[in-house]
Amino acid sequence: MSKTKETSTNFENKQLLIQCCSEVYAIEMISGQWILSILYGLVGGKLRYGELRKRIPEITERMLTLQLRKLESNGLVKRTVYAEVPPRVEYELTPSALKLTPILKQLKDWGEQHKEVME
Amino acid sequence: MSKTKETSTNFENKQLLIQCCSEVYAIEMISGQWILSILYGLVGGKLRYGELRKRIPEITERMLTLQLRKLESNGLVKRTVYAEVPPRVEYELTPSALKLTPILKQLKDWGEQHKEVME
């Protein structure tokens, strides 16, 4: 009982943190081993599942699916299923995700500067 | 043997990804449950360990220490130890971390907009 309670309290704290603090919220959305690779894969336009997989050779199907679902439920990626056989599913960035890309560019620039400072 | 090799390969892939891709590098630096809370805690100026802890009531000492070490080794926080008893240790943001804060602000703004889009 106390175990369960503590755990749920921790979880609630985390949720609270994510909700109340928009930076945390934003970073939650772009964190995850493969999220950025997928976002960058889709910057050029919509891609099918298999095409995306080819662009990120190291990713496993399981991880690609999981991360795409996360991106979809977070409103960064739109998923379109065509009722065909074999199935065809296309993924594309949402307008909101497109607005995020210049900020990622800045993060990238900062990262490069910071690397030099650090050497 | 094959286990070990695969594991080390995965790790090397991750390291490679972090090294070659500055966005990933940057996001690695700011990801972690408490990293942002700590950065924001220090935006106002240097703080002692105990003061920082008071500003982030939910954090445990272990986590605060771990994350501060990560921030320090990543060059985002400077740690100064005074040879006193009881010990006094002060933490402050590096110039590089200060340059990061406007980008975090943008992430925050994006997060807020995105929340509204999502509701």
Add this chain to the structure above:
DNA sequence: CTCATTACTTACATTTTTGTATGTACCATA
């Protein structure tokens, strides 16, 4: 000698994330 203060460290447990391997549904084609 005992206690308080500060900034930790250490051992261990739990939770979350990521990886591996295999299976599935659909139907057209051979």
Add this chain to the structure above:
DNA sequence: TATGGTACATACAAAAATGTAAGTAATGAG
């Protein structure tokens, strides 16, 4: 009937992140 292509799902395992609880070193105050 068997095979192939596509986009997954599922069970299980390993690794990484986070949490809990307790201990430590140094020394000045009482």
